[in-house]
Amino acid sequence: MLSVSPREERADALVSRREYVRVEGLGKSFGPHRALDDINFAVRSGEVVAIIGPSGSGKSTLLRCLNQLETQSEGSVTLAGITIDAAKPATRQQLTELRRSAGMVFQSFNLFPHMSVLRNVSLPQERVLGRSRKEADERSRALLSRVGLEAKADQYPNRCSGGQQQRIAIARALALDPKIMLFDEPTSALDPELGLEVLAVMQELAEAGMTMIVVTHEMHFAETVSDRIIIMADGRIIEEGPSAEVMRRPTTERAQRFLNAVKNR
Amino acid sequence: MIDLLDFWRDSVPQLLDGLEVTLRITGVALALGIPLGLALALGVQSPTSSIRYPSLAIVEIGRGAPALILLQFAYFGLPSAGLSLSSFAAASMALAWTTGAYTSEIIRAGLQAVPRGQREAAVAVGMTHIDGLRFVIVPQAMRIAAPALLGFAVLMLQASSLCFAIALPELLSQAYIIGTNTFRYMPILCLAGALYAAICIPASLAVASIERELSRHTA
Ligand SMILES: Nc1ncnc2c1ncn2[C@@H]1O[C@H](COP(=O)(O)OP(=O)(O)O)[C@@H](O)[C@H]1O
Ligand SMILES: [Mg+2]
Numbered sequence: 001m002l003s004v005s006p007r008e009e010r011a012d013a014l015v016s017r018r019e020y021v022r023v024e025g026l027g028k029s030f031g032p033h034r035a036l037d038d039i040n041f042a043v044r045s046g047e048v049v050a051i052i053g054p055s056g057s058g059k060s061t062l063l064r065c066l067n068q069l070e071t072q073s074e075g076s077v078t079l080a081g082i083t084i085d086a087a088k089p090a091t092r093q094q095l096t097e098l099r100r101s102a103g104m105v106f107q108s109f110n111l112f113p114h115m116s117v118l119r120n121v122s123l124p125q126e127r128v129l130g131r132s133r134k135e136a137d138e139r140s141r142a143l144l145s146r147v148g149l150e151a152k153a154d155q156y157p158n159r160c161s162g163g164q165q166q167r168i169a170i171a172r173a174l175a176l177d178p179k180i181m182l183f184d185e186p187t188s189a190l191d192p193e194l195g196l197e198v199l200a201v202m203q204e205l206a207e208a209g210m211t212m213i214v215v216t217h218e219m220h221f222a223e224t225v226s227d228r229i230i231i232m233a234d235g236r237i238i239e240e241g242p243s244a245e246v247m248r249r250p251t252t253e254r255a256q257r258f259l260n261a262v263k264n265r
Numbered sequence: 266m267i268d269l270l271d272f273w274r275d276s277v278p279q280l281l282d283g284l285e286v287t288l289r290i291t292g293v294a295l296a297l298g299i300p301l302g303l304a305l306a307l308g309v310q311s312p313t314s315s316i317r318y319p320s321l322a323i324v325e326i327g328r329g330a331p332a333l334i335l336l337q338f339a340y341f342g343l344p345s346a347g348l349s350l351s352s353f354a355a356a357s358m359a360l361a362w363t364t365g366a367y368t369s370e371i372i373r374a375g376l377q378a379v380p381r382g383q384r385e386a387a388v389a390v391g392m393t394h395i396d397g398l399r400f401v402i403v404p405q406a407m408r409i410a411a412p413a414l415l416g417f418a419v420l421m422l423q424a425s426s427l428c429f430a431i432a433l434p435e436l437l438s439q440a441y442i443i444g445t446n447t448f449r450y451m452p453i454l455c456l457a458g459a460l461y462a463a464i465c466i467p468a469s470l471a472v473a474s475i476e477r478e479l480s481r482h483t484a
Contacts, residue, residue, distance in 0.1 A: 069385055092393075099391040110386035114404050123400060124390035176390060 017044040020180050020211050021066065025075035027086075028061055028235075035061045037235045039075070043180070048212045050222035050243065053232035054258060059215040062232070063182050066213070067102040068095055080179040100128060103173030107185040109165040111157040111172070117144070118153040121172045128176060136175075143171040147201050163194030167201050180211040187218060199225075219262055223247045231255045273456050276443050280453075283439030284460055286353075290435060291422045293357045298364025298421075299414065303403070305369035306376060320369075327366025333427050335359035340431040352433040356425075364421060368414060375410030376402060412476035419468045423461060436460060 021043040028036040036058045043049050051059050064070040066077055068084060076085040080101035084090045090098075111120050121140035125131045131139070144150045147167040149160075157165055166186055173181060183202065187195035199218060203225050206212055216222055222229055222243060229246040231239040239246055239255035250256045308320025327335070339355035350358065379402050387397035407414075426437040434442075440457035444450040 067389060069388060096391050096393070099389060102389075104386075104389035106382060106386065106389075108382050110380075110382040112383065112386070112401055112405075114408060124392060127393075127396045127400070128391040172390065 017046055019043070019078075020045050020047075020080055021213070022078040023062075023066070023075070024078075026062070026065060026072050026077065027074035028058070028065060028070065029073045035235050036065070036072070039235075039237055041230060041237065041240065043211060043213060045179075045211050046209050047228065048206045048210075048214065048226045049228045049230060050226035051213065051215045051230045051232060052217070052219070052222055052258075052262075053238075057232040058235040059232055060184050061235075063104075063184050063213065063215055066182060067099050067104055069104075096128070100176055101179045103170075103176060103178035103181045105166070105169050105173055105181065105183045105186050107188050109157075109162070109169045109189075111165055111169055113157055116154050116156060117149070117160070117168050120157065120168060121175050124172065125175050139175055140171070143174050144168070146174075147171050148197075161194055162190045163197045166190065166194075166198045170198075170201055170205075174205075180213065181205065183212065183214040183216070185215050185217065187216070217262070219247070231258060233258065269452055272447070272449060272452060276440075276453060276456065279439050279443060280436060280457060280460060283434060283436035283457075284464075286433065286435040287422065287425050287437075288464075290353065290356050290360065290428060290433065291418070291425045294360035294364050294421055294425070295418055297357065297361035299368050301361060301365030302368030302372050303407075305365055306372040307398070309369065309373065310376070323362070324366045324369050327362045328370075332359065332363045332424055333430060335362055336427055336431050352428070352431045355431060356428045356433050360421065360425065360428075363424070364417070368410075368417060371410050371413045371417065372406060374413075375406035375408075378409045379405045408479055411479055412472060415472040415475060416469070419465050419472065422465060422468075426461075 019042050021041075023039055023041050026036055026039040027034070039062060041049075051062065053059055061070055065072045066079060068077075068090060071090075072084075072086045074086045076083055078084075079098055082094050082098045082101070084094060084098065111117075112123075115123065118137060118140055121143060122133065122136035125136040125139060126133060141150060141153060144153055147170055149164055149167055149171070152160055152164060152168070157168065160168065170181075170186075186202070187198050190198065195218070199221050202212070202214070202221070206225050212226075214221070214226065224243075226243050228241065229239075229243045230237055231246065231250070233254055238252050239250050246255070247259065250259055305320050305324050308316050309324060311317045311320070330338075336356060336359040339350060339359040340352060343350060343355070383401055383405065384397060387401040392400070425435060428435050429438040429441060432438065436457055440453045443453045447453070
């Protein structure tokens with residue numbers, strides 16, 4: 001059961017928090033196709049932002065620009081103090097630093113199928129943070145138990161359900177002690193019940209104060225867990241504000257249409 | 266009939282010596298050639314043209330030139346350039362080149378078959394390009410390529426009989442020597458053929474079963 005978080009109080013507290021993400025004038029073109037156009041927003045430490053919008057509106061592209069899986073065509077992204085500007089190429093060191101600070105969870109999990117669950121979570125710690133095997137494994141086991149999967153440590157990912165794989169992917173991202181977590185439709189590939197166990201882990205993370213940007217089709221999650229909602233359409237942000245307000249009283253006609261469409265589904 | 270069996274029995278030790286050389290040269294060609302194939306597969310995908318073009322040249326020559334010509338080039342041609350190799354060294358070099366060129370194509374197909382999300386996951390957790398290849402992409406690609414590589418290894422065992430042209434005392438050469446001394450070419454070639462088959466047929470069966478095993482353990 002999702003509990004209602006005291007979002008109003010949190011919103012006040014958030015104003016004074018540090019900014020973890022700032023996106024300015026962000027644009028992305030694939031050839032002649034404009035996937036993102038003049039995107040601007042900021043996310044403060046501890047904030048949970050849901051990005052919703054129709055398919056093809058640029059949500060994934062935006063998330064992928066944040067950790068530079070995609071390089072933007074215009075504008076800048078600042079994440080955990082590292083600024084990447086379209087005008088000048090990022091250095092390798094900046095990219096490594098940026099990706100360490102941002103944990104990414106994909107729709108298709110993308111666990112490494114040839115490694116045990118434990119290795120999946122430990123390897124990046126060893127290679128990226130330079131932790132010893134022992135340290136890394138300890139941390140991995142702690143995180144696996146946090147997502148309820150300690151017993152799966154020595155299994156291979158293909159022996160786990162989709163929901164379990166996604167929770168392992170979350171543990172793998174958390175293992176690098178990210179400042180912010182990026183989720184790209186983490187439950188879209190899952191049956192509803194399996195999606196719920198992933199959402200429960202995400203809610204627990206949000207309540208523990210993790211800064212999160214979540215691209216999602218789960219309206220209930222967006223409304224109850226996130227502090228703020230961004231609605232995108234055709235590569236632009238068309239609506240943005242506190243979750244309850246955006247859900248109940250969207251100001252633009254396009255946002256109203258989208259929300260009606262998803263609510264009546 | 267008794268006479269034939271006696272002849273075969275007397276010839277077996279010499280043929281087994283030849284078989285040992287055959288297995289050694291095949292082993293060396295694969296041990297050098299497959300890592301070369303991996304390097305070339307990565308090389309032809311490199312965005313750096315000073316790596317890509319030489320890799321492409323090595324692959325195209327290795328696949329374009331018949332193995333027999335590479336063998337003769339290494340054994341007869343290199344001495345005129347001041348590099349004299351024993352027949353074993355020359356054969357190792359030539360067959361490793363052929364192996365590298367052909368397996369680079371097999372491995373390249375394996376690399377391309379690794380889902381794109383794997384690359385992205387490695388990048389997203391902050392691994393370097395090299396680490397991503399080493400721990401994530403190459404191990405999966407090699408697993409995908411393994412059946413075809415093993416199949417190629419069986420072909421290479423047979424192709425090593427070409428070394429008879431540069432007087433490497435492998436299985437076919439030994440059979441040929443016995444034939445020249447006794448003028449009983451047909452029976453000795455049959456026996457040599459049987460020895461090749463005794464290795465290749467079980468090896469092919471093993472490849473098929475490994476293939477089934479591996480297909481069970483991928484994503
Ligand atoms: N690598 C790419 N090459 C070309 N077009 C792309 C690429 N990635 C995304 N697009 C296009 O950009 C638009 C936005 O895509 P995406 O960010 O995936 O949308 P969403 O995640 O909101 O469904 C789509 O029209 C899509 O076809
Ligand atoms: Mg998407």
